[in-house]
Amino acid sequence: MAVPPNSQQEMRQRNLSRVLYAVAAAGPVSRASIAARIGLTRASVSTLVEELLRAGFLVELGPGRSGGVGRPGNALALTGMGPCGIGAEIGVDHLTVCAVDLGGRVRVREGDERPNGEAGADSVLRRLNSLLDRVVTDAGAAGLRPAGLAVAVPGLVSRSSTNVVRAPNLGWHDTDLAAHLAPAGPPLPLRVENEANFAALAELWLSGESTARRDFIHVSAEVGIGAGVVLDGELLRGTRGFAGELGHVPVQPDGPRCACGGSGCLEQYAGEAALLRAAGIAVRGAGGRTAALARLRARAEDGDEASLRALRRAGKALGIALTGAVNLLDPRAVLLGGALAGLAPWLLPPLERELRQRTAAPDAVPEVAVSAVGSDGPSLGAAHSVVRSVLDDPLPYAVAR
């Protein structure tokens, strides 16, 4: 929970932040609309807005652009210059880096597709550093100044640390990213988080207020299966930062052994490797996973019985594991993201059947849908986490004048 403000100074910071979020949510907007949105007087809002204009966070678009009724005020928007967030994802088969400005626009994006699983941390992080350098340079050329760097990884990250405790599909173990990542320019604050968490945050922040989705489980599958749990609009991180390990919820307690030490975990039925194996599809060479999944999809479309059976089994297992999660968490929605999203037409029917049969509370079966954020969810969530840290407490990022 946020610490409540105890001083005038903290209250002013909070109110500056609320004005910025109001502009971020409403697009170009007048002072009067901001006042109405956040429940402060017009005079207070004007004072706050002047400060934010002076500090370079807001720009004035001139009269007549606020889109409202009545006398047009000068519409305000978030600057397209100044602080930006740098977000990165280290995937098993790809690297992605982007720069997002305060208005939430992706201004620079770079990526490469190469298998990272066998390359070793040093080599992967060296390539990531070059990508970061390019993105930071291009962002600078566009008038943007990185306010921080956030990195999504497919592994367990200790809470409030930059240490990847374990990323089995990368073969990493106790890898501290702070020791490896140093993009050009002044040092940046670094945040590291499980990719499923950043994907869930992207869903929370980018899917629009209208969806009213503030309680959901966002399933995020690449090679492993993770989940980001958002409750009351807050990411659930867990005591050590390890919450959301949906892939290791027991589905058949006496089922196949899992690398985690357990047996019958969800990943043994719905993980990519298990799914492809059950469908009799081999993974070959670089880019092999993507090609194999495309083959599975094509076979399912052709009605291939082995593929359909494997998908039904995976969907059922997802439904059983998610029933446990739904009975414990009572979310409004379950969202399927990552690699599994492309297989939703086959996975969702058995998944929803299990949920309907097994959810304990009547009328508490959550909505099940495909995630709105695409495959860039983790890097977008990462970049936006930096942007939001600026919007939360803008003054330290003000332009010196």
Next chain:
Amino acid sequence: MAVPPNSQQEMRQRNLSRVLYAVAAAGPVSRASIAARIGLTRASVSTLVEELLRAGFLVELGPGRSGGVGRPGNALALTGMGPCGIGAEIGVDHLTVCAVDLGGRVRVREGDERPNGEAGADSVLRRLNSLLDRVVTDAGAAGLRPAGLAVAVPGLVSRSSTNVVRAPNLGWHDTDLAAHLAPAGPPLPLRVENEANFAALAELWLSGESTARRDFIHVSAEVGIGAGVVLDGELLRGTRGFAGELGHVPVQPDGPRCACGGSGCLEQYAGEAALLRAAGIAVRGAGGRTAALARLRARAEDGDEASLRALRRAGKALGIALTGAVNLLDPRAVLLGGALAGLAPWLLPPLERELRQRTAAPDAVPEVAVSAVGSDGPSLGAAHSVVRSVLDDPLPYAVAR
């Protein structure tokens, strides 16, 4: 998340509340200690304390009782008069009602032991009304004024409502307690909550700050198995208020059918009925459940193999369901409360074995222990929820002078 204060008025309310919580946590305490604890100046604290003395929430104990070093200040304590919380539990076999004063002391307690499962809501709630009348009358005689009534029920309660959607072990369905409960005296605000939730809150509020248990799953078994999930010191309620249905987490997806519509739910292995059936122990007549559980315990102590096998199976099932919960939530502790607490010597070893083998993250196996709150947990949590609503925002409860 608490709404941040946006005005002087809200900031004052928040600070009055912080002073009261500081006194509640530290026992008799000087103004200087309060200032040190909450990080306000001594002058601000003195002003706040004067207001709380005038309003009747604090009393001054005279010099020399603060227990600290240096010049003794006048020690302050919470009043033993004035507002109190009334808490009640509707159990399957009992009713409990208590009154708790602002200092957290139980001042009145009444209970009866009778099976409520077949009696029907009207009859049970009529008996509860008489108990409530006696407790409110006795509390009044002790100088206490009920500030609210909170009721724990073994069923699903819609969030922010007084409606029991379903309480299978009572045979209740859409029973709105507001329509039935009317203790003597002025009308009281009513809060209704699942018993597992109030038991978990009692654990959070009453087990002492020192335990640092602010992230835990509190398993609460009576006839059914529920859980209260506390994360970062906040109860997880879920979108509809139905979170914590641990009893219906699938343990063996193709296991025995459950009344919830699913199959192989935890309750089918570790619920009281399943446990007694597996041990070959029959439940007979009124008070039969308690007697049967005592018999199970006695037989286990004597080394009866059927009883030990039933307990091992239940402990293992608890461990499987809790592994799912632990992998999703990453809590610091798992606490066993309710009827299962008495069987902990037999349940915990297999439970912990499953947790150790199946928890995905290394070093993330939570502490497993027996709950510190006894069988009165639900009614105590209920009463304290009222007390805390007074401490949160005291002024509406001030004594008129």
